[in-house]
Amino acid sequence: MNFFNIINQLSEVDPDVMGRLDTRRSVFSSLNTVSKRAALASAPAFLAAFFSKAYAGTTAGDPKEVFNYALTLEYLEEDFYKKMVASPFFATASAAAQGAIRQILKHEAAHVSLLKTVITTIGGTPIAPVTFKTATFATLTSFAKQLEVAQLLEDTGVRAYKGRAGDLLGIPDVNITGVGMVNPLQAALQIHSVEARHAAHIRYMRGQTPWISGDGDLDGQPHYKGAIPESTTTQSNVDITKLGTGYSAKDAQASFDEILTKAEVLDNSRAGGLVGA
C-alpha cells in the first residue's frame, strides 16, 4: 500500500493533479504527519472524501445546479399540464388528445420526483416548486391555445437539456434508493428524449411537422431563436447543405435540434416569463 503510488498514477491521467492538491491545502493539511497519512490513507472512506474534494467543481457545471435547473423546468411543465387538465377547455378536446396530455403529465410528474431524488442523493437540496403563472394561463382561452404553449414548453425543454448535458459528463453513478445505480448523464438523456417525444406529438396534434422545419406557425417565437437558433445549418463547422449531393436548408435545420443556454431558457421571453404565482 503506497499512498503516493496512487498520486503518481493520477498524475499520469491528470497532469494537474498535484496542482489540484496544492490548491486545496485544507484537504491536504490533514496529512501533515507521516503517521496521519498512513492511518488515513488506509481508509477508503477517507480517500473517497479526499478525491471528491480535490476534484469538486472540475467539471464545467455543478450537477446539483444542473439538476435543479432541470427540476425548475419540470415543475413548470408539470404545473402547466395540471392546469390544462383542470381547465374547463379540457373537456372540449378529443379523448385521444386528453389521453396524450394525461400521459405527458404523468411523465413530467415522474421527472419531478426522480430529479428531486437525484438531487438529494448527490448532496443537494431540491428547489421549492415553481408554478405556471395563473394570470398567463387564464389568457389561454381554448385547448388549442394551451397546446401552443405546450409546444413551446416542450421544445424549450428539449433545447434546455441538451444545453447542459456536457456539464454532466464524467459524473459518477449514484445509488438511488429503490431504483439502483443511475448514471446522472444517462438519466438526463433519457428524460431529454422523452421531452422530444412529447414535443413531436404536440406538434403533430397541432398539424405541424413533428420536427422543427422552420416553416411552423410558432417558429418565429423566441423559443426557437437564441445565440444558436433552430435555423442553423452548420454543425461542428460542417455546412450541412453541402454534404453529399447537397441538402435543402429546411432539411439541414430539421435534422439537428439546437441548444438553449440556461440564461436563454430563463429569460422572460421564454420559460422564465411563464414562472410565477
Next chain:
Amino acid sequence: MSDNLQPRGTEESTLAQPLSTPIKRRSFFMYAGATAGASALVLAGCSDDNDDNSPALPKGNSTTANGSISLGSGDVGVLNFAYALEQLEADFYAKVAALPNGATLLSATEFDYFKQVAKHEAIHRDFFKAALDRDAAGQTLRGLTPIYPAATFTSRANILGTAKTFEDLGVSAYNGAGKLLKTPAYLVLAGQIVSVEARHAAYVRDLVENGSFAADDVVNSLGLDVARTPAEVLTAAQAFITEKLDGSSIGVN
C-alpha cells in the same frame, strides 16, 4: 474491500481494469467521490507494477481476428457506432422514399414526411462520415450493406413496424452511449441528433397507433426513455447488416 467492487452494468470492465493496469483518465473520473472507486485506487496503490500491459486498442474500421469490422475505441468507437446506425436508418428510409407506390402504401402526407425523415437520416449519416474523416482520419467505418426481411417494403404495416424498431433502437442507442463519450462537443452533437430521432420515433409510433408516441413500453415509471448498451444495440441491429460489427471497445481508452 472487494465488496465495494460490485459490477455496475456496463462499467464492469472499466471498474476491474485499474486493478491490473494503470488508471485511464475516464475511469478515474468515474471514481472521484465514490467509495468503491477509492477502494480500487487503494488496490492500485498497492501495486508496484507500473508497466503498461494493456493491449493496443483496435482502430476504427480495422478487421478483428475473427473477421469482424471493429468500430474502434474511445470516442471514435462511439462515433462509428452512431455512423453505423445512421447508415442503416438512411438506407431504410431511402428505399421507402424510392417506392413508386409509396404514396399509396402510406398516405400522401405520410409519404412526404417519410421523405423528409429520409433526408434527416442521410444528413446524419453524411455528417458522421465528415466528422470522422476530419477528426479520426483513416478510422471511418466503411459503407455497410443493409439487409431486410423479404416483405419489409411491401405494406404500410411492415414499413411502419420497421421504422418504429429502428427509431426506438436509435434513441436507446444514443441514450446509452452518451456517457461513453469523453469530448463534450461530441456529446452535444449526439444530443442534437437524438432528439430528432426521438421526434421521428414519436411520429412513427403515432402512425402505428395514435397516442403511442411515448407509451409505457418505451417510457418507464420513472419517466425515462429506453437506454441500451452498444452491445445490446448491435445485437439488435446486426440482423439488418451484412457485415459483422465488433463494438467491444466502444468508449474504451
